[in-house]
Amino acid sequence: MARERITSFDVAREAGVSQSAVSRAYTSGASISKATKDKVFAAASKLGYQPNAIARSLISRRSNMIGIVMADIINPFYPAVLDMFMRRFQERGHRVLLFMASRDQNIDDLLPQLLEYQVDGLVITSSTLSSEMADHCTKLGTPVILFNRYVPNVEASSVCCDNIDAGRSVADLFLSAGHQQLAYIAGIENTSTNQDREHGFSSRIKERRAQPVLRETGHYTYEGGYQAALRLFQQQIRPDAIFCANDIMALGAMDALRGELKLRIPDDVSIIGFDDIASAAWQGYRLTSIRPPVGRMVDATVNNLIERIENPEIPLAALLETVDLVVRDSARLPEHLGLRHTRE
Amino acid sequence: MARERITSFDVAREAGVSQSAVSRAYTSGASISKATKDKVFAAASKLGYQPNAIARSLISRRSNMIGIVMADIINPFYPAVLDMFMRRFQERGHRVLLFMASRDQNIDDLLPQLLEYQVDGLVITSSTLSSEMADHCTKLGTPVILFNRYVPNVEASSVCCDNIDAGRSVADLFLSAGHQQLAYIAGIENTSTNQDREHGFSSRIKERRAQPVLRETGHYTYEGGYQAALRLFQQQIRPDAIFCANDIMALGAMDALRGELKLRIPDDVSIIGFDDIASAAWQGYRLTSIRPPVGRMVDATVNNLIERIENPEIPLAALLETVDLVVRDSARLPEHLGLRHTRE
DNA sequence: CTGAAAGCGCTTACAG
DNA sequence: CTGAAAGCGCTTACAG
Known part of the structure; x- marks a missing residue:
């Protein structure tokens, strides 16, 4: 030996x-x-x-490691995100120390375990951190960036897509196509993604003085979306268009509508999802969806983080990317779409 | 500052x-x-x-970091696997340094980057490594374990499910249910998972003197499975049962059969997949599938690796777990199934 | 360009 | 139980 x-x-x-x-x-x-x-x-x-990279890290005070905190890898949106992050960081010579959090738990207890390994920077995905913890990172000189989450007044950069505007656009699309009664299937309630998508959607419906929006919660899961759709149609007032806070719930809702409820999509009900995950394009669904510019968002995240590692004077950034609409077959849409889109 | x-x-x-x-x-x-x-x-x-964990690692010659090499995170089987690995290692106080390889590339060029960080052990998933590299790891005292891959005569432990036996069982199920012409949709050709599943399937068909198996390649992707199914039905001889080397191809095949080919499943064609990924259970598919015992496989991997880290004298292990059949609606099956199964 | 030396921030015999 | 000291394997001024 x-x-x-x-x-x-x-x-x-x-x-x-x-x-x-x-x-x-x-x-x-x-x-x-x-x-x-x-x-x-x-x-x-x-x-x-x-x-020995450990010895090098100790003397040079640079580990060349980036910490990534990710919850919710089961949600099919995130594997694609992780894949992009990994490729970008590997290309640029960084190693990745990965941490898995439970979905949207507070990760203050987790961060010290990453920080003790002297990561040069921190990407936090689908989780939030307290402003105390963010301040602690600042004191240590470890830059932090939030991906797909926004927390006001916290010492961290953030990269999001414009969820509020996306929600407003979906409301406009549905109403302009002549739908009367809109519904929203919510994701996890306390996430900024869910809140912003819902806020944009509902507030635009109010502005246009349409029927108040119906609402059920689907917890960002297939099964949750399936059950939420069933509940929506047990009520007196039934929707003719549903905006789902993510695609996986939309697929569940489609299966519930077509299977148990024998409704046709989009003839009886229009559905629009969010994320444009791979299965949204499957022939069995062909879901019309809002596509966040994941590539641009990941690039912006990596660039801002590495810049701040190399020059701590660079100020924080709160970046907001605009979304695209991917038009497939699950929604009746107006002639004029009024936002950037692709047809597939 | x-x-x-x-x-x-x-x-x-x-x-x-x-x-x-x-x-x-x-x-x-x-x-x-x-x-x-x-x-x-x-x-x-x-x-x-x-x-400072870096300083501790240097002096104690233990980094407490495990390297995980993963290709193919886009394949929905692997996010669930990664999630389990992360939870197990985090519970046991280990950090994870993650590396992404291209699918089934040779990872010999990648490993030095992990090794220089002095990882205590290495899990390699859906990739293979040369025996030279494995020997190098042994010389460094870094135990290696292959997950879901088997490479003969290599200085590494391995954990697999019994892919050969699973392939044989699927052949038996199809033939005993009265199917006449079986087909196989292959995954990535040079992977041990694909080769073993196919070998078990075809050899059992030969043993039972049934019609020679038809075959197309689907590259382990949805689109690949979709196209492979179309090609299968362009031939003179058409199959009445298809075994797909993984679920994601099976879902593509189902969409091709029901959509373009207007065939009924399982009335016209039976389909069985492999992996039992989440979407196999979706109402739109209800795919009958072979379920590898992922939890047991991950536990066995983590246990063997940590044991070998703590005691380098422990010999290598090649662990083989048996699979279950998950019975849903995509295949006509015989009365007596003859292997462990669950109905959903 | 090259080498001797200090030092990164710890752990762990060793002696008390 | 406690402290002084050596040393993990490097990088990087410093002097030549």
């Missing part, structure tokens, strides 16, 4: 140079001659040496 | 004790009096101190 730990000193001895030289060989931009570098690499590959 | 770095020396000074005492206060089982410990924690919380 000879666990060999080969260090820069071993390589130095083998190569006949100093330990500093070995270190310089692995530091791009360090002043070292080609000849020395070659000797070092030859010795290193002979011994199977690789620098 | 006063980035304060508070160290154990600062806390020691504040508490009026030695730096060793501060360290001991944070080491469970260390010999330290309650009084000293209290003084240390009081000073620490006053100063906002938290031990």
Whole structure:
């Protein structure tokens, strides 16, 4: 069981140079001659040496690790998001320390575990943190950015899509197509995404003096959306158009309407979802959906975070991206859509 | 911009004790009096101190980090797997350094990036590694375990479900229910999961002297399964039962059959998938599927890895778990199923 | 360009 | 139980 730990000193001895030289060989931009570098690499590959990133992190006070906190990986929107984050950070030479939170739990108890590993920066997804914790990160010099969440007055950048405006647009689309009675299937109540989507939708309905919106909660899950749709149609007043706070609930609602309730989509009821997850495009659904510009949002998040790591003076940013409408077959829409869209 | 770095020396000074005492206060089982410990924690919380895990890792030669390599997070089977791994490792006090590989690329180039961070162990999912790389890990004393992949003669443990036996069982189910012409929609060709499922399926069909199996490739994607199903029915000989190497292809195949081909499931064609992903249970599909015991597989993986971290003498293991059949509505089945199953 | 030396922030024998 | 000291494996001024 000879666990060999080969260090820069071993390589130095083998190569006949100093330990500093070995270190310089692995530091791009360090002043070292080609000849020395070659000797070092030859010795290193002979011994199977690789620098120890932990030791490097300690002395250089840079771990090159980014912490990502993610709740809700089961929600199909987030695997695609995580995939993009991973690719972006890997491309830029960062490692990712991943933490899973329960959905929308307060993550104040979790963060110290990340912070003790001296992550250079922190991406927080689908969770919120207290302003005390954010201040603590600021004091440590660890920049934090919230992805797809907005918390006012907190020492963190944030990147969101314009959920309020998206909600307003859906209301306009439904009403302009002649729908009379709109309904909203809510996600998790205390999330900013759910609140903003609902607020935009309902307030626009009020402005246009349409029938008050019906409402049920679907907890951002398929089963929740399925049950919420059934409840909506047990009432006296039935909707002819439903805006679902995310796609997975919309798919559940579609199955409930077509299966148990024998309703046709979009002839009897129009449905619009949010996220444009992969299954929204499946032939069995062809769900019309609001597509957040995930690529742009991830890029903005990574860029802002890395900029702030490299220059702590850069001020916080609260970035808001506009959404697209993806037109498929689940909703009757007006002639003139009035917002950016693609047809699939 | 006063980035304060508070160290154990600062806390020691504040508490009026030695730096060793501060360290001991944070080491469970260390010999330290309650009084000293209290003084240390009081000073620490006053100063906002938290031990530096990077420094601890360096001196203790234990990073407490596990590396997870995952390809294919877009495949809905894997987010559920990642979620379980994260919960298990977090519960047991380990951090996770995540790496994303392209699907089934050789990850030899990727591993050094993980190894330089001195991970205590390595879980590799849906990728393979060369035996050279595995030997390298052994030499470094870093245990490796393959999840859902098996590579013969490689210095790593592995945890799989019995894909060969599962394939045989599906053949038996189809034939015993009276199907005449079976077909297989393949996943990614060079993966052990695909090869084993196909081998079990085809070899059992041969043993029972049924019609030779038809075959198309679906690349483990929805769209791939959709197109593969269309191709199957463009031929002279048409199947009356299809085994899909994973669920997501099965859902694509179902949409192709019911949509473009106007066939009824299971009246005209039976379909069985593999993985039992969440959407297999959706009302729009109700796919009959083979369910690997993911919870047991993850537990076995975590247990074997942690055991080997704590005791390097423990031999490698190649664990094989048996699958269940989840009976829904997409396949005509015989009276007597002959394997463990649940009805949903 | 090169080497000797200090130091990152801890853990852990060692001696008391 | 407690403290002084060595050392984990590097980076980076400093002097030459």
